[in-house]
Amino acid sequence: MEEDVETRKISSSFLRDHSYATEADIISTVEFNHTGELLATGDKGGRVVIFQREQESKHQPHRRGEYNVYSTFQSHEPEFDYLKSLEIEEKINKIRWLPQQNAAYFLLSTNDKTVKLWKVSERDKRPEGYNLKDEDGRLRDPSMITMLRVPVLRPMDLMVEATPRRVFANAHTYHINSISVNSDYETYMSADDLRINLWNFEITNQSFNIVDIKPANMEELTEVITAAEFHPHHCNTFVYSSSKGTIRLCDMRTSALCDRHAKFFEEPEDPSNRSFFSEIISSISDVKFSHSGRYIMTRDYLTVKVWDLNMENRPIETYQVHDYLRSKLCSLYENDCIFDKFECVWNGSDSVIMTGSYNNFFRMFDRNTKRDVTLEASRENSKPRAILKPRKVCVGGKRRKDEISVDSLDFSKKILHTAWHPSENIIAVAATNNLYIFQDKVN
Amino acid sequence: MGEEEGLHQTQLLDTMFVRGLKRKCFDGEEDIEGTLAGIKAIPSYNLQRQSLLDMSLVKLQLCHMLVEPNLCRSVLIANTVRQIQEEMTQDGTWQMINTQSTGQASLDRLVSTDILCRSSREQAEGKHVPGYSTFNKDFESDQAQDGSETMSTASSVQAPRNLQSNVWEMENPQENKGNFQKSLDQIFETLENKSPNSVEDLFSEVDNSYYDLDTMLTGMMSNTKMGHCDGLETFSSPTTATSSSNCKSDLNELDHIVEILVES
DSSP states (O other), rough: OOOOOOGEEEEEEEOOOOOOGGGGOOOEEEOSSSSSSSSEEEEEEEEEEEEEEEEOSSTTTSSSEEEEEEEEEEOOOOEEEEETTTEOOOOOOOEEEEEOOSSEEEEEESSSEEEEEEEEEEEEEEEEESSOOOOSSOOGGGOOOOOOOOHHHHHEEEEEEEEEEEEEEOOOOOOOEEEEETTTEEEEEESSEEEEEEEEETTOSSOOEEEEEOSSSGGGOOEEEEEEEEOSSSTEEEEEEESSSOEEETTTOSSSSSOSSSSEEEOOOOOOOOOOTTTHSSSSSEEOOOOSEEEEEESSEEEEEEEEEEOOOOSSSSEOOOOOGGGGGGHHHTTTTOOOOOEEETOOOOSEEEEBBBBTTTEEETTTTTOOEEEEEETTTTOOOOOOOOOEEEHHHHHOOOEEGGGGOOOTOOEEEEEOOOSSEEEEETTTEEEEEEEEEEO | OOOHHHHTTTHHHHHHTTTOOOOOTTHHHOOOOOOOOTTOOOOHHHHHHHHHHHHHHHHTTTTOOBBOHHHHHHHHHHHHHHHHHHHHHHHHHHHHHHHSSTTTHHHHHHHHHHHHSHHHHHHHHHHTTTTTHHHHHHHHHHSSOHHHHHHHHHHHHHGGGGGHHHOOOOOOOOOOOHHHHHHHHHHHHHHHHHHOOOOOGSEEEEEEEHHHHHHHHHHHHHHTTTTTTGGGGGGSSOOOSSSSHHHHHHHHHHHHHHHHHHHH
């Protein structure tokens, strides 16, 4: 498999996408499972759609494991909080898979207030020949039964069913922004704006509060939690990021309430770039551990940063995602785009990082070669199995033929959610209500 | 889509905001205008700072809708407001506002609230909300009872506040006047009872009167998402009265608007 993510070698292969224009279909989260066989998406309407990769077959070698719809279910419904007179949106904020331990698949999905554990399982046989009920399910009159038989399992068309196994509710006053499964596979955490709770999968009626940054007097509130994640290998370690551009690493062994961090990551401010918007653009929208567990990656409004866990005073790498927006911050503040929360992802080997931008552009940075590329997820610009063309934004002066000027960017087309296959060069990109899957070209 | 429009409208401000240059209100204005002599119609630093403050306050107001507001966004905006306030305090501009004669204080509050809620159309035509005199009567018993007298006073106050009021130009749908009245009364009530505070009160416990304000503002919300900065276009024409006195009056009004937000 090619490691080198050369721009020209990336191809695109389309799968069925959602073409509806309704708001409910806006994709709000995308996540591969641990093997990459399944890809889950959550949308604004509370639905989860799971895609499964086709088995590669010799007969159709060009269909290199395309993803097809495997299961669709309604995860969350809109609710109304009568006490506060507020609606609770059904939008799925995050989906996280559990590692597979038997034939069934398990995932966590969450909206603003409630986390649910879903079991997705296949059924391809059904029992026939019951004694007390006939094939339609109607009960038979016991007095009419003259002989007994043993039901047998007969094959049936494959059916995939999703059932909610646990509902973890009523533990968050504020909006849940992150969930993360622990490496012990027994616990997970859910983080809202001010608190982080630790749950055991088996226990739904209580959780442990492990971080609480709510001030005694809410008038003094100046900072919120924006994202949180468990370390991939150390089940006692997790990080959480804040709206002030800081990351805290906590060790759950030190105390029950991890209000005192073990490590504090913050980059000193660049005085030459200071403006009224400095704090807003420093707010971290996503934090992700590398697969190795040695680094963390953070996304703020204009950059992606890679931090070494052993160095707290500055990141080891900083990548500019769309620095041409730096001179447009006031406009972006006015139209609220400055508050958009972009996510970021590592590839399987931690050598390439990816994040989204506006105009349906997404960016990849190769950490080794220091090369980067801008690609576009749109139907007009890519046909199935066509190679994606790199895009360029022109900042000023002469605009070349294929370049797009900053003022022509469509800020309503934002790519907030992307995912990278755990071991292969397959990426999933959510562009509003369309899902794009791109694969590396096979030579 | 409005987002693209928004980008163009505030382009002028963007050029100024590239570097957060600190300038004192009095000393620096000439410097700015000197260095930017070649560029036409760039608003002064104080003006743009002012407009940013106004924009932020509008955003905070419109935060509260049927769905619970995004706390992160509210905190970031509130921090921005605080930052501007602090800078204004350091500049001395904020202080001067508070020490200004408070003879017109109660009336000022009234006017600022009115501007807050008035429809843009009426503002443009220079008309006053018909129910204005009614509000006045409810609130200030010791003020002139005569509605017309109050109105004329208000109109004279109106002129120098032109800059300020334009920021509040919000496309208002045909809102039920009754809603306005009811909600405004509640604002006045709280205004009377509590003492002025800074923006830190924004996150204090919400009570019922708040939701009535929401109802009133919800109607505005749908139309104002992209448009509430239309007023910033007025800055393109150099209203060169950007002398310190204008600055002061704007900030004075702002102070009261902040109070209103806080107390409701």
